[in-house]
Amino acid sequence: MPGLPDEEFDYEAAVRGCAARHRDALEHLYQREGARLLGVARRIVGDAAVAEDIVHDAFINIWNQASGFDPARGSARGWLYSITRHLALNFVRDHARLVPVDEAVAARLDADVALQDWRDRHGLAWADYAGRMGPCLDELPAERRNCIVHAYVEGLSHSEIAQRLGTPLGTVKAWITRSLKALRDCLA
Template sequence: MPASTADFDYQAALLACAAGERAALQQLYEQEGARLLGVVMRIVRDQALAEDIVHDACVNIWTRAASFNPALGSARGWIYSVARNLALNAVRDARREITVDDDTATALDAQASLEAWQDMADAFAWQASAGRIGPCLERLEPVRRNCILHAYVDGLSHSEIARRLEAPLGTVKAWIKRSLAALRECLS
């Protein structure tokens, strides 16, 4: 049974992976595999593809563990960025788009983003975090909240968000930057 995220030493596990200790990768997978699959599923929306991506992420984590730099962020965050980047690459490679009218697209985007956030909060059992960030997200203007949700839940790039919202790329980047700052302030 996985340890709580507070009790598990992700950095030590990555150092052990870098040293060639296979048991460390197994422990990482047992600790985070289901949550990694949840994150990847939210991005690719295909179970078989998500499982393949999590497998590839574990291989990348194993082979690149020595490149982890704690000065740049947390070990757990690094693990998730490996999986998330692979998932985003898979989506970009597939490029499946369905054309709908603007009103429908806007309504679907808003609904899907909020549902994705709720699903993610449930899937990861982050009640404390979700309880804290939910009200902070609600304080943001709807368009800015959707930018954040599209970027961090749906896995869209800034240019994809700009196209979806029919807003200038620079504006979308500014909205995301300011919204992240507002969220940081709200959570502190």
């Protein structure tokens, strides 16, 4: 399983394997995503040793909570990242005096997880449809990209986005308008 292209690795089957208590399924998930999850945790907490502990705890949670995974609520891969991200953010909140919170990184991770979840659910159609869109989205500032993802991937209203981000509604509308123009220009 290691080394397979993303479209050939069945994250959902691996999570089901964890639910069935197959240790090799957990090992395959770790080999597949451990380094990336470590990178996510490290960016959030800013400390390599703490990030390693968080990833360890994340895989314990994945093992223990695998039976509760619901594919109707999102992709298995997105679920792995969500567990890791929540543990890292909880650490930051619990140790706020020790670890500075970087809002730009948190916004970028939110957008990355939402986009990856959408890509996972739409499979190869994503590559055909958005081969040119991905690089254009990557050029947007994190907060504007996050608004686009929330609006057009998750289907949130402008008001819901403003509330989720803690940003004024007018700012969210302006970011979306400017982002759509930038995307049109990039794709032209």
